[in-house]
Amino acid sequence: MAKTPTSRVDRLLSSMGYGSRTEMARMAKAGGILLDGADLLDVTKRIPVTRDLPSRMQIDGEPLDPVVGMVILLNKPLGMTCSHKEDGPLVHDILPRRWKLRDPAISTIGRLDKQTTGLLLLTDDGDLLHRVISPKRHVKKTYRARLARPLAGSEGALFASGTLMLEGEHKPLAPAELEVVSDTEALLSVTEGRYHQVRRMFAATGNHVDDLHRERLGGLSLPEDLAPGQWKLLSEDELALIFQ
Numbered sequence: 001m002a003k004t005p006t007s008r009v010d011r012l013l014s015s016m017g018y019g020s021r022t023e024m025a026r027m028a029k030a031g032g033i034l035l036d037g038a039d040l041l042d043v044t045k046r047i048p049v050t051r052d053l054p055s056r057m058q059i060d061g062e063p064l065d066p067v068v069g070m071v072i073l074l075n076k077p078l079g080m081t082c083s084h085k086e087d088g089p090l091v092h093d094i095l096p097r098r099w100k101l102r103d104p105a106i107s108t109i110g111r112l113d114k115q116t117t118g119l120l121l122l123t124d125d126g127d128l129l130h131r132v133i134s135p136k137r138h139v140k141k142t143y144r145a146r147l148a149r150p151l152a153g154s155e156g157a158l159f160a161s162g163t164l165m166l167e168g169e170h171k172p173l174a175p176a177e178l179e180v181v182s183d184t185e186a187l188l189s190v191t192e193g194r195y196h197q198v199r200r201m202f203a204a205t206g207n208h209v210d211d212l213h214r215e216r217l218g219g220l221s222l223p224e225d226l227a228p229g230q231w232k233l234l235s236e237d238e239l240a241l242i243f244q
Contacts, residue, residue, distance in 0.1 A: 004048045004049070004050060005048070005049045006046045006047060006048050006049060007046060007047065007049050008043070008044055008045065008046055009024065009028075009033070009040060009042075009043040009044070009045055009046075009047060010024040010025060010043035010044060012047075012049065012067070013033075013043070013059070015102065015103045016064075016065055016067065016098070016102055017097075017098030017099055017100065017101030017102045018059060018098055019098075021043070024043045025043050027059075027060070028040055028041050028042070028043045029041060032059065032060045033057070033058070033059060034057065034058040035047070035056060035057050036056050040057075049067055049068075051067070051068075053067055054066055054067065065098075065099075066233065068124070068125070069123070069124070069125045069128070070099075070102075070106065070123060070124050070125070070233065071121060071122070071123045071125065071128065071233065071234040071239055072095065072106070072121065072122040072123070072231050072232070072233060072234070073119065073120075073121055073220075073222075073223075073226070073231060073232050073233075073234050073238075074091060074094065074095075074119075074120045074121075074122060074230075074231040075117070075118065075119070075120075075222060075226045075227060075228050075229065075230055075231070076091055076112050076116070076117055076118060076119075076120040076214075076228070077117060077228040077229045078115065078117050078228070079114060079115070080093075080094075080114065081114050082108045082111040082112055082120065084100075084105075088114075091108065091120065091122075092106070092122075094229055094231065095122075095231065102124055104124045104126065105124065106122050106123065106124050107122065107123065107124075107129060108120060108121070108122050109121040109122065109123055109128070109129050109132045109133060110132070110133050110141075110193050112214060113196060115212065116143075116212045116213070116214065117211075117212070117213045117214070117228060118143075118144075118213040118214035118215060118222055119214045119215060119216065119217055119220070119221075119222040120214070121217065121234075128239075131243075132217070132242060133193060135191070135192065137243070138191045139191065139217065139218045139242060139243065140177075140189045140190070140191055140216070140217075140218055141189065141190055141191070141193070141214060141216070141217055142187055142188070142189040142214070142215050142216040142217075143187070143188050143189075143190075143198050143212055143213065143214050143215065144181070144185070144186075144187055144212070144213045144214075144215055145185070145186055145187075145188055145198060145202060145209050145211070145212050146184060146185050146209070146210050146211040146212075147184045147185065147186070147202060147207050147208065147209060147210060148184075148207060148208040148209075148210050149184070149206075149207050149208070150183040150184055151180060151183060151184070151186065151207070152205065152206075152207075154205075155178055155186075155202075155205050155207075156178040156180070158205065159173075159175070159176040159177070159178050159188070159201060160175050160176065160177065160178070161175065162174060162175040164201065164204060166194065166197070166200045166201070166204060167200070167203075167204070169194075173190075173192065173194070173197070173201070174190070174191050174192050176188060176189060176190045176191070176201070177189040187215070188201070189216075198212060199212065217242055218241060218242035218243055218244060219241040219242065219243075219244035220234075220238060220239075220241040220242050
């Protein structure tokens, strides 16, 4: 059986972005850190780092953030970039400031371009990130595309054929599924993550995507009550839906 890791409280909280060790010591002395309902005054104390720690520890009256394996589902708004450093509005700016300081860092699982909205996952779990984006996993990503011109009717067969070659590339796309919603709206499910793939697929048919919104990742759907710019932490059960 693997041994449960331990950590000094100040080092743990500092790595989670709550503040410096000195700031954690001041917070503890002011009664801002509770463990199992009691004041934790000595932040040099080592404690077991277990998955249930967030349910046992409070910081300034709020439950501790997940210690490891944090997974965030964000309804990405229009005009925001999936980056830490680019100019303009960034998706990371929506999240609590302390999450920008976490070590390991929180990164997006794949990217949505600036003009694409919808389901975006972020995590500090590198193994999970690679499992989701790995081509070997064939995790399906479903987008709702609103088009500038009516569909011709031949797109579904072309996208499913596995023969479509995007401009400037030398390998055909994997088969994709098209579900027609109306003359100018469709759901497209792909298992790859090539640069601007959905937009380029429709461009290859002579059409143009006016609006693009990701609705599902695997079996995980964007909640209807999660407005643009809102986020939630995923439970383990919700996380498992990705791979169904």
